Amino acid sequence: MKKKYAIFATIIIANLISICVYSQSVIFTQNFESVWTTPNTLSPSWSGTTVPSNNQWHKNSYTTGWSSSGGSYSPAGANSTASSARFHSFDAANNSIGEIITPAIDFSPYSNNKRLVFYLTNASGTDKIDVYLSLDGGASYGLSVGTYVLSGTGYWSLYSVDLGNINSSNVKIKFTATSDFGTSDTGIDEIFVYDAIPLTGVKSIDAFGDYTTFKSAIEDLNKHGVGTGGITFNVTPNQTFTENLPILSVSGTELNPVIFQKSGSGNNPVIKPTGGSGTADYGFALVGADYITIDGIDININSGNAVEYGF
Ligand SMILES: [Ca+2]
Ligand SMILES: [Ca+2]
Numbered sequence: 001m002k003k004k005y006a007i008f009a010t011i012i013i014a015n016l017i018s019i020c021v022y023s024q025s026v027i028f029t030q031n032f033e034s035v036w037t038t039p040n041t042l043s044p045s046w047s048g049t050t051v052p053s054n055n056q057w058h059k060n061s062y063t064t065g066w067s068s069s070g071g072s073y074s075p076a077g078a079n080s081t082a083s084s085a086r087f088h089s090f091d092a093a094n095n096s097i098g099e100i101i102t103p104a105i106d107f108s109p110y111s112n113n114k115r116l117v118f119y120l121t122n123a124s125g126t127d128k129i130d131v132y133l134s135l136d137g138g139a140s141y142g143l144s145v146g147t148y149v150l151s152g153t154g155y156w157s158l159y160s161v162d163l164g165n166i167n168s169s170n171v172k173i174k175f176t177a178t179s180d181f182g183t184s185d186t187g188i189d190e191i192f193v194y195d196a197i198p199l200t201g202v203k204s205i206d207a208f209g210d211y212t213t214f215k216s217a218i219e220d221l222n223k224h225g226v227g228t229g230g231i232t233f234n235v236t237p238n239q240t241f242t243e244n245l246p247i248l249s250v251s252g253t254e255l256n257p258v259i260f261q262k263s264g265s266g267n268n269p270v271i272k273p274t275g276g277s278g279t280a281d282y283g284f285a286l287v288g289a290d291y292i293t294i295d296g297i298d299i300n301i302n303s304g305n306a307v308e309y310g311f
Pocket of ligand 2: 089122123124125126127180182183184185186
């Protein structure tokens with residue numbers, strides 16, 4: 001009998017896990033981990049600025065062709081990976097730009113809103129990254145769909161951009177860096193384009209819930225976006241979540257809000273970040289995210305003094 005119970009329990013757990021996986025298709029991805037130097041040597045090939053040479057994006061470890069190998073750049077890749085695409089603002093003239101452009105991507109087989117998710121780093125200064133979209137293979141680009149000025153040592157931040165429900169078979173995405181001629185280079189990594197089924201309804205954040213951590217809930221929200229009627233995350237009271245959270249960079253709307261709330265009676269759930277070497281570590285951070293409600297959830301540093309901001 002014991003064995004039977006064990007199998008039964010396994011099936012229940014498997015079912016719970018399958019409920020937690022909101023299916024979505026990856027349309028395009030690039031993690032910059034392969035052997036490459038300049039964008040045209042990626043596979044499939046990327047393109048972008050080639051002159052002046054200081055304005056050409058490179059693999060982070062390939063500094064040949066730039067005036068110097070100066071400029072701080074660490075960690076070398078997002079999510080503890082070894083490599084990324086780097087823009088050399090240490091030597092690129094102030095306010096000059098450098099473009100790096102994806103190969104053509106076919107959006108036509110996918111029916112949902114498309115969502116670009118990527119990581120960005122910039123240890124200091126005011127380097128800027130803009131994201132542009134072309135529906136005609138790079139012949140023309142629209143207005144910037146996202147502008148990012150990040151500054152903080154020691155980390156990569158995840159960003160999520162709704163590209164809309166476009167169905168072109170010849171899409172290119174262009175990242176344009178604007179140099180601050182400062183002491184640190186800027187870079188991008190872990191690029192994903194999803195056919196994103198937005199999150200809706202009510203999900204739980206709980207040791208046995210839809211999401212067992214705030215981190216996994218926010219990562220999923222950043223990948224999927226918010227759908228009709230919004231999304232509510234109910235958090236069970238009396239729980240402690242010892243974790244550093246990614247930035248929430250998905251926006252709700254008035255009709256489709258994002259809500260994180262304590263559900264039921266008891267002590268407020270507590271998020272306990274430890275922080276790191278960054279100068280802007282936080283408990284819960286929003287970038288470009290409106291119509292977000294956080295109700296009955298506390299932040300309390302886990303240990304040390306490396307967390308500079310609560311909410
Ligand atoms: Ca990488
Ligand atoms: Ca910089």
